[in-house]
Amino acid sequence: MKNLRRDFLKLSVGICATAAAATIGLLKTGAAWAATWNKEGFESKAAADAQKSLGATTLIDSKDITITAPDIAENGAIVPVAVTSKIPNTQSISIIAEKNPFPLAASFDISAGGEAYISTRLKMGQTSNVRAIVKADGKFYTAIKEVKVTVGGCG
Amino acid sequence: MADPMKIRATLQGNTADVRILMRHPMETGTRKTASGVVPIHFIQSVVVTHNGKTVIDAQWSQAVSRDPFLGLRIKDAKVGDKIGVTWTDNKGDKRTDEVTVTAGA
Numbered sequence: 536m537k538n539l540r541r542d543f544l545k546l547s548v549g550i551c552a553t554a555a556a557a558t559i560g561l562l563k564t565g566a567a568w569a570a571t572w573n574k575e576g577f578e579s580k581a582a583a584d585a586q587k588s589l590g591a592t593t594l595i596d597s598k599d600i601t602i603t604a605p606d607i608a609e610n611g612a613i614v615p616v617a618v619t620s621k622i623p624n625t626q627s628i629s630i631i632a633e634k635n636p637f638p639l640a641a642s643f644d645i646s647a648g649g650e651a652y653i654s655t656r657l658k659m660g661q662t663s664n665v666r667a668i669v670k671a672d673g674k675f676y677t678a679i680k681e682v683k684v685t686v687g688g689c690g
Numbered sequence: 691m692a693d694p695m696k697i698r699a700t701l702q703g704n705t706a707d708v709r710i711l712m713r714h715p716m717e718t719g720t721r722k723t724a725s726g727v728v729p730i731h732f733i734q735s736v737v738v739t740h741n742g743k744t745v746i747d748a749q750w751s752q753a754v755s756r757d758p759f760l761g762l763r764i765k766d767a768k769v770g771d772k773i774g775v776t777w778t779d780n781k782g783d784k785r786t787d788e789v790t791v792t793a794g795a
Contacts, residue, residue, distance in 0.1 A: 572734050577751040613755045632753060636720070640753035649738075649745035650705065654761030658718065658753050 576639045582631050582666070585639035589629055591668055591675035597622060600678035602667050608659065611684040617654035622671040625651035629670075632682075634663030660687045692785040699764075699773045700794035706767035707794065708738065710760045710775050712785075718752040732780055733758060739774040740764045769793050 576588030586594070603617040618628050628651065629642040635658075643653050651669070659665075662683045669676045693713035699706050712733065719730030732752040738745050738760075745764050764773070769791055776786040 571747065572749050577749070615759075617761070635753055637751055637753065640751055642749045644747040644749075646743070646745050646747070648740050648743060648765055650763035650765055652761075652763050653746070653748075654759070656755040656759050658716075658755055 571644075573639070573642060576642070577637060579639065580637060582633040582638040585631055585637075586668065588639070589627075589642070589668060589670070589675070591670070591677075594668065594675050594677040597669070597676035597678055600667050600669055600676060602665060602678055602680040603654075604665055604680055604682050606681075607683045607685065609685050611659045611661070611687040614657045614659050614682060614684070615654070616657050616665060617652070618667045618669075620651035620667075620669045620671070620676075622651070622669055622676055625669055625671045627670040628653055629668045630655075630657065631666040631668065632657060632659050632663055633666060635660050659684050692783055695775060695777075695785065695787045697773065697775055697787055697789045699767075699771075699789050699791045701767060701769055701791050702794045704766055704768075706740075706764040706771065706773065706791045708762050708764060708773055710736075710738075710762075712736075712758045712760070712777055714756070714758060714777070714779065716752060716754055716756045716758060730780065733777045734780050735778045736760060737776045738762060738764075739772075739776075740767065741772050742774070767791050 573588055576585050579585045599621040601619040608614040627644045630640045631638045632640050640657050645651055664679045664681050666679045696711040699708045714733050715731055717728045717731040721728045733750050736748040746762055771791040772788055774788045778784050
């Protein structure tokens with residue numbers, strides 16, 4: 536009985552990892568996706584890799600990027616995050632939740648007609664930094680904000 | 691068949707404030723039920739157009755919340771302009787909805 540319970544616990548702990556592996560399998564079979572979807576970035580498990588996949592090798596800290604998110608998010612399944620960039624010629628805004636199983640959450644390409652502002656809601660597994668990466672004139676700017684998560688939104 | 695989106699586009703000055711609410715389970719592929727792990731199912735791409743011209747091309751992961759919300763602003767908009775939104779999920783399902791910009795308060 537005791538052993539069973541152990542195994543079950545192990546299974547639950549390992550679930551994020553195993554499901555992740557299953558996910559990749561699934562993703563590979565569903566081949567016909569939009570060509571622009573950053574497969575490498577969305578499947579990376581480390582924030583640094585996700586950042587690299589965006590082409591952002593060097594990041595410049597910027598005060599012109601505002602991340603609007605709660606200091607404490609009670610429900611990790613719905614964390615409202617808004618990013619505003621005052622940097623001229625902002626081309627894209629990406630959001631990375633650093634400690635999520637897959638940190639890169641979303642990436643927005645902004646054309647001339649759109650303002651450098653986006654607002655959405657994310658799932659966060661645990662307390663972590665939310666990083667915004669803004670691409671403007673070929674350079675990458677960044678800002679971070681810590682969001683404390685009381686109840687994780689992973690599963 | 692996917693449920694329709696709720697889209698609101700109101701004019702503030704000459705900027706259109708667009709709020710989109712999509713209906714989608716956004717399964718992460720890690721959630722478990724009694725019958726096993728729920729397969730991953732999420733919106734990957736969202737394209738917002740203004741009178742047919744793309745303004746925002748978003749790529750999402752499964753980390754975006756269930757029934758996703760997207761807020762954005764479109765420059766140089768007028769009342770009556772057409773705002774179109776199309777999403778595509780990882781199973782190839784698609785949904786397009788269109789609204790016109792209305793005068794804001």
